[in-house]
Amino acid sequence: MSAPPKAVLYTFNLSVWAAAAEWAVQEKGYGEDELETRVVDVVKGESFAPSFLRINPKGTIPTLVAPLSNTLDSASETKYRALTDTVSVLDFLDKSRSNLSKTHTTSQKPAPALSPATVEASGLSTTLIKLVHEPEVDPNFLILAAKDESELEEKSNGFVGKTYVLGRAKAMEEYLATEDLIPKIQKILEEKKAQQAPLVALFSGKASKEDKEAFFAKSKEAWEVAIPKALAALEASIVGPYTLGDQLSLADLHVGVWLARLVHLASGGTATDPKKWPELLSTLAKPIASTEFKVGPKVTAFWNEIVTRDGFKKVYADGLH
DSSP states (O other): OOOOOOEEEEEOTTOHHHHHHHHHHHHHTOOTTTEEEEEOOTTTTGGGOHHHHTTOTTOOSOEEEEEOGGGOSTTSOOOEEEEOSHHHHHHHHHHTSSTTOOSOOOOOSOOOOOSOSSHHHHHHHHHHHHHHTSGGGOHHHHHHOOSSHHHHHHHHTSIIIIIIIHHHHHHHHHHHTOTTOOHHHHHHHHHHHHHHHHHHHHHTTOOOHHHHHHHHHHHHHIIIIIHHHHHHHHHHHOOSSBTTBSSOOHHHHHHHHHHHHHHHHHTTSOOOOGGGGGGGGGGGHHHHTOTTOOOOHHHHHHHHHHTTSHHHHHHTTTOOO
16 A cells, blocks of 8 residues: 655755744654655755746745645545645644644644634734735845945855855756756746846846945845834734743744844854854844844743744754754
8 A cells, every 4th residue: 555645845944934834844743754855955046946946936945745635535646736835834734733634644743733723813823924924024135135335245255145146046047058948937937037137236246336225225224124113013912922822823933933034144143052042132233233222021032932942943953044
């Protein structure tokens, strides 16, 4: 008898939103026989690979390919669907391993429900998840953000410029040169190349003065206005100690990995010791550029709570990212 089909999670160890999916896998107690994990190296540009774009035309991580429940019986061919946004992926991971699961669960580990239990909690959860996914506080933009010429030069000469931006652009060119590239994938790659062109110009020293000034302004706006505003909104909304109260929920996973990225960047990428994670919230004052800025007590308590969880520590075993 063949093994039942299982979902496949496409992930990457430096992806902020993939970390949320990996954390969900840990908290839900999925076994290796229930869920397959495949790595898509975003830094090397593997998210632009035609084989991956056929699964997820957006080329984003995490992506989850799941068997449709109505095709799981042995009499029919199993069909699959791709979930290509973080919210949908986490919702699936939560609902597919529970007391009501019908997806051939074999793990004996407990599967706590992460979805909100009440209408009120559900509304707050949606609000908080939406908050940290707003474009103005995009944690992926913050990796690239540079407030001035010196910061841009530093990033251009380091990992961000040479490896991440220019390396991915080179990979995209190589995929575009692939023989027998189907028109649909070629169109997707050409669109992505056009989208990446301003960043390539910035980090290769070819951007105009006007474009650089606009980028500096956008970076300052993100760190000095949007991030403090989002943190204030979190402070006002968190019930405590977790976002919705005493129990870990889906909202905690979204907010937690977003906050981890902020702390990683603010601390200079040196947040590898879990014992020091609680004290690193104070480093946010530097990129926020305010000596008066302080993270509120509810956000602080939330951070201190999540960094002690085994699932969180497993996801960030090599340090925050």
